[in-house]
Amino acid sequence: MKDQACIVGIGETKYLRGEGSGMTLLGLQLQAATRAIADAGLKNSQIDGIMPFPTLGTAEAFAANLGCVNLRFAVTIHMGGASPVASLESAALAVTSGAADYVLIPAGWNGYSSARARQTVSQDVSSLPGGTIARDYYLPYGLTAPPQWYSLMARRHMHEYGTKAEQLGAIALAMRKHAQLNPNAVMRGRAMTMDDYLASPMLADPYRLFDCCLETDGAAALVVTSVERARDLKKKPAYIMSVAAGQPYPADEFTNRKDIFRTGLTIAAPEAFARAGVTPKDVDFAQIYDCFTFEVLQQIEEVGFCKRGEGGAFVEGGRIELGGELPVNTHGGLLSEAHVLGMNHIVEAVRQLRGVAGERQVKDAEIGVVTGWGDFGDGSIAILRR
Amino acid sequence: MSESATGYTKPLPVLEGFSKDFYAFCKQGELRFQRCKSCGAWRHMPREMCAECGSWEWEWAKSSGRGEVFTWTVVNRALHPAFRDSVPLAPVIVELEEGVRLLSEVQGCTPEELKIGMPVEVVFDEVTPEISLPKFRRCVR
Numbered sequence: 001m002k003d004q005a006c007i008v009g010i011g012e013t014k015y016l017r018g019e020g021s022g023m024t025l026l027g028l029q030l031q032a033a034t035r036a037i038a039d040a041g042l043k044n045s046q047i048d049g050i051m052p053f054p055t056l057g058t059a060e061a062f063a064a065n066l067g068c069v070n071l072r073f074a075v076t077i078h079m080g081g082a083s084p085v086a087s088l089e090s091a092a093l094a095v096t097s098g099a100a101d102y103v104l105i106p107a108g109w110n111g112y113s114s115a116r117a118r119q120t121v122s123q124d125v126s127s128l129p130g131g132t133i134a135r136d137y138y139l140p141y142g143l144t145a146p147p148q149w150y151s152l153m154a155r156r157h158m159h160e161y162g163t164k165a166e167q168l169g170a171i172a173l174a175m176r177k178h179a180q181l182n183p184n185a186v187m188r189g190r191a192m193t194m195d196d197y198l199a200s201p202m203l204a205d206p207y208r209l210f211d212c213c214l215e216t217d218g219a220a221a222l223v224v225t226s227v228e229r230a231r232d233l234k235k236k237p238a239y240i241m242s243v244a245a246g247q248p249y250p251a252d253e254f255t256n257r258k259d260i261f262r263t264g265l266t267i268a269a270p271e272a273f274a275r276a277g278v279t280p281k282d283v284d285f286a287q288i289y290d291c292f293t294f295e296v297l298q299q300i301e302e303v304g305f306c307k308r309g310e311g312g313a314f315v316e317g318g319r320i321e322l323g324g325e326l327p328v329n330t331h332g333g334l335l336s337e338a339h340v341l342g343m344n345h346i347v348e349a350v351r352q353l354r355g356v357a358g359e360r361q362v363k364d365a366e367i368g369v370v371t372g373w374g375d376f377g378d379g380s381i382a383i384l385r386r
Numbered sequence: 387m388s389e390s391a392t393g394y395t396k397p398l399p400v401l402e403g404f405s406k407d408f409y410a411f412c413k414q415g416e417l418r419f420q421r422c423k424s425c426g427a428w429r430h431m432p433r434e435m436c437a438e439c440g441s442w443e444w445e446w447a448k449s450s451g452r453g454e455v456f457t458w459t460v461v462n463r464a465l466h467p468a469f470r471d472s473v474p475l476a477p478v479i480v481e482l483e484e485g486v487r488l489l490s491e492v493q494g495c496t497p498e499e500l501k502i503g504m505p506v507e508v509v510f511d512e513v514t515p516e517i518s519l520p521k522f523r524r525c526v527r
């Protein structure tokens with residue numbers, strides 16, 4: 001499958017807080033979708049595959065609005081925030097096997113103006129990762145939300161490897177610095193210092209406010225097609241060298257993992273690099289799912305950019321900033337651009353590979369990595385090239 | 387008795403399936419986990435089969451109730467309304483002597499005193515007439 005499918009269209013809405021989008025959940029995603037389809041130089045009706053994000057829309061509703069009269073491929077990957085990147089694998093398989101010609105992958109939500117984290121009441125078992133396990137064994141103790149789950153892992157990493165608050169801070173600062181170069185980043189114009197970071201309120205120790213992703217309104221979308229079809233389209237394609245997804249074990253709870261740092265990415269990353277025929281050293285930039293700072297550090301380790309336990313030192317000294325050895329989240333990420341479920345990470349990767357990232361362009365970017373992280377550590381990774 | 391009649395408003399386990407048995411033992415003051423009758427492996431969360439050997443045969447085996455803090459957090463801002471008046475609260479993962487881990491909390495211990503490796507033993511907090519939650523207190527090893 002290597003280099004047989006590519007991303008040919010990208011689209012985004014404005015990313016907002018404040019008054020919010022003023023659009024419906026579907027309308028917001030349709031705006032990003034139509035922009036991605038137009039970017040590819042296609043007509044809405046040519047889309048014959050749709051992969052909606054879990055619980056945020058149905059292929060039927062997208063198709064009925066877009067006029068997709070020949071919808072043939074409708075699949076949702078259930079991996080939380082790892083879904084968009086994992087969807088690239090199914091989309092690539094679909095367009096190379098003939099199951100579909102043009103696959104649309106949309107994602108987005110009114111994460112600021114609608115259901116916000118602080119308002120969630122997680123008694124609905126169907127919406128909880130872990131389902132009845134979380135209900136019966138986590139919730140009674142006040143462990144109800146993602147920063148709390150992951151803070152337990154971050155604390156253990158600090159214990160085993162000496163990872164420091166300032167190293168988590170270096171991640172938050174890098175994302176914030178990149179956001180200053182991105183006109184669509186919610187945190188543009190709001191620079192952050194290490195003192196600001198350390199002074200932000202502790203929400204779930206060791207996570208401070210600035211270790212946590214934003215809550216924003218916004219949507220992003222992609223169109224995937226085969227290399228043959230891409231030749232007739234107007235934009236330079238971003239080739240999908242490989243995609244792999246993986247689950248931690250067990251995936252439905254995290255307290256009893258023999259190795260709590262072994263996540264889905266631990267098994268997905270080596271597979272993706274083997275299929276692409278490249279190594280982490282060949283990568284020019286990485287867009288890493290940054291729901292929280294420690295998850296960036298952990299994914300840097302599990303992808304193999306450094307050894308496990310060395311992530312703290314790796315993120316220091318500007319190494320993950322633009323101009324460094326491995327620029328990470330050149331758009332600002334979920335921490336400082338917007339929380340668009342990681343779809344914004346793929347869009348940014350394509351922009352970098354097209355060479356149209358403006359002030360934040362990674363010079364001569366040829367190969368980029370995008371990761372996804374979801375639920376209790378589901379993982380996905382795509383290796384893309386120009 | 388309904389939840390509101392007891393005045394306890396935090397989320398409670400639903401007493402069905404394996405959780406019904408797990409919490410019935412807790413109510414009797416016993417911490418029990420599944421143990422495979424074929425290979426002897428202890429397990430938590432409760433499962434239908436032994437993932438180690440594939441056996442369907444298992445028993446509710448009694449834990450010593452002793453273990454140590456594996457990791458911890460301190461929640462200063464509740465993200466669930468039922469815990470709004472209970473912060474700071476400190477969920478911990480306790481690793482029991484049998485090797486299984488349980489998410490819980492350590493009573494009689496301020497967040498500042500929590501340490502990975504701290505020895506703890508189980509106590510049962512009768513939060514409603516129907517349900518006792520297993521919690522822990524510091525002990526000497």
Ligand SMILES: [Zn+2]
Pocket residue numbers: 422423424425426427436437438439440441
């Ligand atoms: Zn067994």
